[in-house]
Amino acid sequence: MSHAFWTACLARLESELPAQQFNTWIRALEVAEAGSNEGVKLFAPNRFVLQWVRERYQRRLEQLAEEFFGTVTPLSLELGSPSKKPTTASAARPVVQTAPQQVSTSSSAPIEAPAVITSSNSSYEKTRLNPSFTFDTLVTGRANDLARAAAISVANNPGSSYNPLFVYGGVGLGKTHLIHAIGNEVLRHNPKAVVRYVHVEDYFADVLRAYQQKSFDQFQRYYRSLDLLLIDDIQFLGVGNKERTRDEFFHAFNALTEAKKQIVITCDTYPKDIQGLEDRLISRFDWGLTVQIEPPELEMRIAILKKKAEFDGVPLPDDVAFLIAKNLRSNVRELEGALKKVVAYARFHGREISLEVARDALRDLLAAHNRQITFELIQKTVADFYKIKLAELLSKKRTRNIARPRQVAMYLSKELTPASLPAIGDAFGGRDHTTVLHACRTIAEMRLSDQQLNHDLHVLTQTLRG
Structure with a gap:
């Protein structure tokens, strides 16, 4: 039955996925005939295909298996080939041969790569x-x-x-x-x-x-x-x-x-x-x-989401991409994880991806992120980092040892929270939004040439994100 399922599955996925995705990732898989209680066993030729399929296609494969068999069916992905003993991830690492075959002592002779336990010499x-x-x-x-x-x-x-x-x-x-x-x-x-x-x-x-x-x-x-x-x-x-x-x-x-x-x-x-x-x-x-490499800015986060959705053949409205990108700021994996959650939620409920669907799918995630980093936390962290008093950071003092940390704190507030410039200004002693904009632009430009400042921002960002 596994082979019959896989034939039907290939036909379905070939119609759903772009040709490049289907041929690169799905065609590379092999199926093993398993017992009635063992579910479906698929084998990937190498660790990259294994990881890629697990992250991007396993959920869809499980849905197709449930549809084909009429019940929830276990589906496993392993490394190797159905005709060989499955290879664990660690076993797929380079292994140095014990015999020095094909290795010449001559300096001009080619040096062979260490032997690898694998299903193919690709x-x-x-x-x-x-x-x-x-x-x-x-x-x-x-x-x-x-x-x-x-x-x-x-x-x-x-x-x-x-x-x-x-x-x-x-x-x-x-x-x-x-x-x-x-x-x-x-x-x-x-x-x-x-x-x-x-x-x-x-x-x-x-x-x-x-x-x-x-x-x-x-x-x-x-x-x-x-x-x-x-x-x-x-x-x-x-x-x-x-x-x-x-x-x-x-x-x-x-x-x-x-x-x-x-x-x-x-x-x-x-x-x-x-x-x-x-x-x-x-x-x-x-x-x-x-x-x-820094955390991606808003425009880049939106571009990452759009490109990821296009690669996966998922229609992603601009307002949904903006919602995810505006609220999730730390890294690309987090963005992709949020997109997967929205897609899975929409499919499970039989709905088109929309702003309402995205908000429902990401309710807990958005709430956690929005309360995770506050103005107060940023201000206290920056003040402690630069060894100044919090009251000085919020004061009208313009001495360099106070003004620069204040600009850093404003910059981080813009980067790490969804707040508007006027809201940030209010949190920093009622300053005008143009002051905040100037601070953000100044720090953004300085970090490109000032390695110490860039390092400070990296440390502060990692600290705030915990």
């Missing part, structure tokens, strides 16, 4: 790049335009532009998308380039296996042969007992940069604020360029 398994994460699919705006420009420069001139490129910012702001875009662009220009994307925890697992399997020489030759190393979430390198991994990364970093090979690193915080890393490594992060 380009994904060699690079770990998500082909959907490109510069064309990246929504850009003031929040990420500097990071995007630097990334494009690196992709066009790897090893000679900014090395390393260090990209930092909060969770869900698009850092991973950006570095995948660099890798895909480098390969577009030079298909023979040796590129590897790796999360720092996977890198740690590679080092551990290399020691366990006594194949460390091969591990070193592979990682030091790369033309482009993209390493994600470097902050986790400082967590736990990873001395060997930190030491190996330090030497790999030196080897690659000396050979003018490109390194791109992402992190959730400014380099000097990373805990657990030695100064010798942190200092090397400053060799190239450090750029921040």
Whole structure:
């Protein structure tokens, strides 16, 4: 019955989804014939397809299964192939071979990538790049335009532009998308380039296996042969007992940069604020360029929602996009999660997506966000951060040590609450809305050139959002 369901499911989804989405994500899945009580088992060829389908299509697949079987039917997504033992996410990480086959001791011979437990030897398994994460699919705006420009420069001139490129910012702001875009662009220009994307925890697992399997020489030759190393979430390198991994990364970093090979690193915080890393490594992060991705501004949040809805084939009215974007400000994942909730609510109740439907679907979420950050909380947090009294922040004093924090607090009030400029002015001692507008523009311009101010705003924003 599973195969009959999957045939019917493919026919339905092919009519519902754009051809590119259907062929890229749904066609890649395979179904296994399961027992009557086991439901439907689908298999994805790699972790990116697995994650993508779980996040965007699993709910629809479950609805189709319930419709086909006439009852709620379990539907599971696993990594691997129906003809093979399912592969866990951890098992899909790069594994260094114990035998040194295809690895030459000659410096001119090509170095093979570590073997991978996988169902296919696709380009994904060699690079770990998500082909959907490109510069064309990246929504850009003031929040990420500097990071995007630097990334494009690196992709066009790897090893000679900014090395390393260090990209930092909060969770869900698009850092991973950006570095995948660099890798895909480098390969577009030079298909023979040796590129590897790796999360720092996977890198740690590679080092551990290399020691366990006594194949460390091969591990070193592979990682030091790369033309482009993209390493994600470097902050986790400082967590736990990873001395060997930190030491190996330090030497790999030196080897690659000396050979003018490109390194791109992402992190959730400014380099000097990373805990657990030695100064010798942190200092090397400053060799190239450090750029921040900030939370997206209103226009960019609306554009992200519209593009996401278009990709998923969902009609999204402008007023609904504005409602979501106006109230949810922290990151892209939060925006996409809210959109999914609205779509699911509309489908469940058999209604078209509208402003009323969106408000009903997001009632709890909007209420939580609107009461989470208040003027009082922002003012107190900023005053404490700059070590001034709250009364001084709200006073008429114009000395620099008071005026600048006041402008910062006004800027954060505009960015982190849905309040109007006049309302913000009232909260800051009855000031005119033009004063608030001037403060917001001043801080927005200054943070582009003042690294310390930009860092302060990043810390304050993270603190306020908890």
